[in-house]
Amino acid sequence: MKPTPFDYSAPGSVGEVLALLADEEREAKVLAGGQSLIPMLSMRLARPGLLVDITRVPGLDRLYTDVSGALHIGAAVRQSRAADDPVVREGWPLLAAAIRRIGHPQIRHRGTVCGSLAHHDPAAELPTAALALDARFVIAGPGGTRTVGAADFFVATFQTAVAPDELLTEVVLPPRARDGWAFEELARRHGDFATVGVAVTLRRAPDRRTVGAARAVFCGAGPVPVRLPAVEEALTGTDAGTAALDAAASAALAGLAPADDVHATAAYRREAAAHLLVRACTLAWERCS
């Protein structure tokens, strides 16, 4: 099938983007990399009246670290560019690893980091990585610009804090931490969305031998990325040895309530998530500096 007719505009400023999104006559939609939107148009699951291509807005393609050391990724920054950037690979390796699990290079060359976050497929890797890394989201709208934390950004499947007349202009990651990290997922084929996956970060306590802080966030386990404090408590203060990993896995089994779907039953997902968690924690601990 082919898309239904729509108009297309490639404005030159965020202000113009917002003016177009405010169109009351017809539904306007942001077009970034198009790697999720264009298939939806072709299948006629979406029938917008206007596409607003944001990739030509000067400034939205910026990828930089500010004076505080935080990483800023503009709305037009493509996934490949972020994953291949030496500063990103060195300072935010979890982000680069999550991106490399998105589809194939041919998709990542076009898809944007912010597009995946704004689209918010519950099986997508980037929302989970963003929550694990404490991302902040900068949203421009008719009333000005606001910043939303990752815990409040993801609302439900395909739904975020970004309203239809707003634009996610950039995502900001706090200054690099020397945490150990891992992103593990189970997918039916290389390049597929995760059936279930997990992002883990571990930080050494001052004694260097125990876990000072832990974070575990799951994808494919609910309508939003699922962070499990019980798993994090089971790891904190331990030596990340077998007993601690068993306790963390039990906490994951108890805490996750994924849905059944055509790809996997809920029980299978929970079981797989617990195994992935153990593997991810082991890797993350090895990577702790």
Added chain:
Amino acid sequence: MTTDLATPDPAAATRAAAPPLAEPSGWHEIRLTVDGASVTAQVESRLLLSDFLRDRLGLTGTHVGCEHGVCGACTVLLDGEPARSCLTLAVQCEGAELRTVEGLAPGDAPLTPVQRAFHECHGMQCGFCTPGFVMTATALTEQPQRPDAADVADALSGHLCRCTGYRNIRRAVCQALDERFAGGPAGRGE
């Protein structure tokens, strides 16, 4: 209306694809480069790049399989990088530089090392998936450093082949990479 971009013809470097029948919504003029030739065309916003190449420019070497980004048959080089032409609107390509399989060895030009390797290693059976594989492989050979075996596998995973089982395709890609990066670290990737 169809322009024959496959024929190398420097005198005809600027071409105009004829405007289509008028429909009410969202026509735009785009200018881009396709296989080295400048193209100016009127396109409807909803026209997919794959349909623009095939139906408007007559470049039917770019194949269309799934039309939702999964199979890779429609892969072209968009500003040097492999991308799905079925997941790109023609109108997004204003100012872009596109390369299709027709542009690799136009007319009587010798086959490129990638094309030759597919031929020599028997990297195809029905050939439906081949243009996409060849474009992705071409981009791999154009990288500054030899991609490692994992990168090659990742890139090839973006293409579905129903016939070959991939062995000969991978062999072809490795041969082309060997030729380009003699003695590189990734070996033949067997």
